[in-house]
Amino acid sequence: MRKRSKYRPKPVLQNPLAYVLESITPVAQHDSFLVDLKIKNHDALTALTRGVATRKDIDALIQAVNIVEALYRLGFGRDYFPEVRAGLDALYEVGVRGAESGRFVLKASEMDALNVVMELHDAQLEVITVKDMGAAFKLVIEDFKQKRMRAIKPKKV
Numbered sequence: 001m002r003k004r005s006k007y008r009p010k011p012v013l014q015n016p017l018a019y020v021l022e023s024i025t026p027v028a029q030h031d032s033f034l035v036d037l038k039i040k041n042h043d044a045l046t047a048l049t050r051g052v053a054t055r056k057d058i059d060a061l062i063q064a065v066n067i068v069e070a071l072y073r074l075g076f077g078r079d080y081f082p083e084v085r086a087g088l089d090a091l092y093e094v095g096v097r098g099a100e101s102g103r104f105v106l107k108a109s110e111m112d113a114l115n116v117v118m119e120l121h122d123a124q125l126e127v128i129t130v131k132d133m134g135a136a137f138k139l140v141i142e143d144f145k146q147k148r149m150r151a152i153k154p155k156k157v
Helices: 016-023 031-050 055-073 078-101 108-127 130-145
Strands: none
Touching: 016 130, 031 055, 031 108, 055 078, 055 108, 055 130, 078 108
């Protein structure tokens, strides 16, 4: 039996010019994408504040906050490190409590932190390009693969 080759050809771009032009286009110019994303994120946050959030809503918020942190690490919103950290911690605490009880309920300080992070997310989406968004996605995926993220698990009593 022959050993399998490690060689994998790289994909060839069909239209390199269109790829470059798309990558420098601001995300804000993709109105339908931006509106859908904002509606999904704000709907999840609204469900959480009303106390009727599901696992799907929490997953949407986790994705949004992970992108906020990745964009922060790429240099978008450098002045907001305490707010990003507070939002990550608040979402983690809500997730741990929800994993224990099955209900996701916010405290007032967590609600404030998540509101600030969601405003930062909206502001970041207004200024980044498609290339920046792709870099943020790659950063989040790499962190997940390298297990640099905190897993939400119920606390053992």
